[in-house]
Amino acid sequence: MLITDLKAKETIVSLVGDKKAFIINCQGCKEVHFPEKEAAELQKELAADGKVTGIITTDYICNTENLELRLQKHMSEIEAADVILVFSCGVGVQTVAERFEDKKVCAACDTYPLPGFQGVTPLEYDCDQCGECYLNLTGGICPITACSKSLVNGQCGGSKNGKCEVDSNMECGWERIYRRLEQIGRLDLIKCPTQLRNFATDAEVSK
Amino acid sequence: MKITEAFERGEFVVTAEVGPPKGFHIEHMLEEAKTYLSGITAVNVTDNQSSVMRLGSLATCKALKDEGLTPIFQMTCRDRNRIALESDLLSAAMFGIENLLLLTGDHTKLGDHPQAKPVFDLDSVSLIHAVKQLEAGVDLGGNELVGEPPKFAKGAVVSPCSDSVDAQLAKMERKVAAGCDYFQTQAVYEPEKFIQFMEKAKQFGKPVQLGIVIPKSVGMCRYMNANVAGIHIPEEMIDELKADKEKTKAGITGVEIAARIIRECKPYCQGVHIMAMGWESKVPSLLEQAGLA
Ligand code: SF4
Ligand code: SF4
Numbered sequence: 001m002l003i004t005d006l007k008a009k010e011t012i013v014s015l016v017g018d019k020k021a022f023i024i025n026c027q028g029c030k031e032v033h034f035p036e037k038e039a040a041e042l043q044k045e046l047a048a049d050g051k052v053t054g055i056i057t058t059d060y061i062c063n064t065e066n067l068e069l070r071l072q073k074h075m076s077e078i079e080a081a082d083v084i085l086v087f088s089c090g091v092g093v094q095t096v097a098e099r100f101e102d103k104k105v106c107a108a109c110d111t112y113p114l115p116g117f118q119g120v121t122p123l124e125y126d127c128d129q130c131g132e133c134y135l136n137l138t139g140g141i142c143p144i145t146a147c148s149k150s151l152v153n154g155q156c157g158g159s160k161n162g163k164c165e166v167d168s169n170m171e172c173g174w175e176r177i178y179r180r181l182e183q184i185g186r187l188d189l190i191k192c193p194t195q196l197r198n199f200a201t202d203a204e205v206s207k
Numbered sequence: 208m209k210i211t212e213a214f215e216r217g218e219f220v221v222t223a224e225v226g227p228p229k230g231f232h233i234e235h236m237l238e239e240a241k242t243y244l245s246g247i248t249a250v251n252v253t254d255n256q257s258s259v260m261r262l263g264s265l266a267t268c269k270a271l272k273d274e275g276l277t278p279i280f281q282m283t284c285r286d287r288n289r290i291a292l293e294s295d296l297l298s299a300a301m302f303g304i305e306n307l308l309l310l311t312g313d314h315t316k317l318g319d320h321p322q323a324k325p326v327f328d329l330d331s332v333s334l335i336h337a338v339k340q341l342e343a344g345v346d347l348g349g350n351e352l353v354g355e356p357p358k359f360a361k362g363a364v365v366s367p368c369s370d371s372v373d374a375q376l377a378k379m380e381r382k383v384a385a386g387c388d389y390f391q392t393q394a395v396y397e398p399e400k401f402i403q404f405m406e407k408a409k410q411f412g413k414p415v416q417l418g419i420v421i422p423k424s425v426g427m428c429r430y431m432n433a434n435v436a437g438i439h440i441p442e443e444m445i446d447e448l449k450a451d452k453e454k455t456k457a458g459i460t461g462v463e464i465a466a467r468i469i470r471e472c473k474p475y476c477q478g479v480h481i482m483a484m485g486w487e488s489k490v491p492s493l494l495e496q497a498g499l500a
Pocket of ligand 1: 111
């Protein structure tokens with residue numbers, strides 16, 4: 001089980017900045033808590049400022065075929081947007097980021113674990129529900145699950161021929177992140193301030 | 208003494224590395240260090256290198272210090288969470304150990320305890336940040352230290368011949384931003400690549416020590432080429448080792464190659480760091496041939 005929670009309002013607003021956003025809400029898994037009301041309010045404000053090219057509320061964007069189907073009618077709105085703002089768990093954001101490789105795809109939510117049964121999630125992308133979604137700093141590739149050491153401050157010295165030191169069949173996650181950031185022209189993100197993992201988040205949430 | 212003082216004096220700083228044994232008898236190691244390494248600026252002590260369990264780095268640093276050598280305490284993030292790391296930093300300060308080399312560390316799966324839990328609560332960058340915090344008198348939990356805060360020379364590593372050199376430079380920049388004072392590099396066998404790297408790295412304004420591993424044999428070179436990240440030994444160099452088996456076995460060829468690499472790179476860096484890997488006895492002749500003795 002997991003719950004998603006909105007990132008701070010200022011964070012979300014700054015992700016959009018003075019650009020235009022296309023918004024995707026995912027309300028697929030019934031066992032996932034989704035901050036429906038708060039999300040709707042915030043999106044209304046963004047729309048009132050003329051910053052939104054389109055909004056869809058859909059389900060199971062983590063399924064690539066389903067995502068494709070749902071977005072079909074909205075391609076021109078997506079085209080017109082600079083940013084795709086995704087309100088979903090970490091898996092959903094990663095799926096959208098992969099689909100729109102050259103667009104800035106942002107996570108508007110943090111994903112936390114809840115003790116108990118974990119819902120069905122697809123295997124291709126993985127979210128560890130770290131409670132402090134890093135996807136906005138890493139071009140939509142999850143550093144927690146794509147890097148063997150879950151590093152959040154960049155590549156270790158162990159990558160050889162682009163492969164991870166732990167498994168020569170696995171691409172180095174930070175090599176992928178670096179290439180993606182280069183592709184979307186956001187290498188500046190790799191210089192962000194030192195990140196510290198916060199392992200207290202799940203306890204705080206279940207308080 | 209802090210190694211940064213030597214850089215500030217404009218010295219070409221020489222350091223070497225020793226690996227603690229798998230056991231607690233270090234008389235032999237201390238003897239070797241005293242005999243062959245007493246002339247150099249400082250001696251690194253590895254921290255369960257390659258994820259192989261050994262005698263602790265901190266205790267070995269203390270033993271070296273008691274023998275009059277200047278130790279560099281290597282710390283990785285693989286085996287300890289932030290509480291244990293910060294605590295060991297205070298212990299180091301209490302022993303008067305002033306030099307650190309802060310690393311992420313190899314994954315546990317690469318070593319002799321592949322079943323162990325890899326920690327990585329911090330990484331090289333956030334560990335530098337943690338030291339910086341302690342130096343300002345607060346820990347990572349935001350709590351104040353009692354008494355005067357510790358002061359260290361904070362080192363880190365970078366891999367100049369890595370096939371992901373841009374990602375490495377980006378990481379280096381983050382380390383500098385976090386408060387790193389100096390760098391030691393992965394072993395270099397391609398001086399041109401190192402020089403190109405230094406052209407880009409010099410913008411950070413931090414001293415860089417060229418990393419050297421003396422090539423011992425053809426087999427060792429082949430192994431490193433296949434398995435060690437950031438290392439590529441050119442074929443011509445391997446041919447040199449092949450040419451005269453006796454000379455190679457005696458270490459003469461390896462020392463010649465290493466001395467040549469140092470001479471070529473010297474104008475572009477601020478020091479050299481020798482990872483002798485059991486060949487500590489060759490360090491004096493290497494330094495002599497490189498024109499550093
Ligand atoms: S960074 Fe990764 S693990 Fe953390 S919430 Fe985002 S997708 Fe999930
Ligand atoms: S090689 Fe890459 S994926 Fe593997 S631990 Fe290092 S940074 Fe992470």
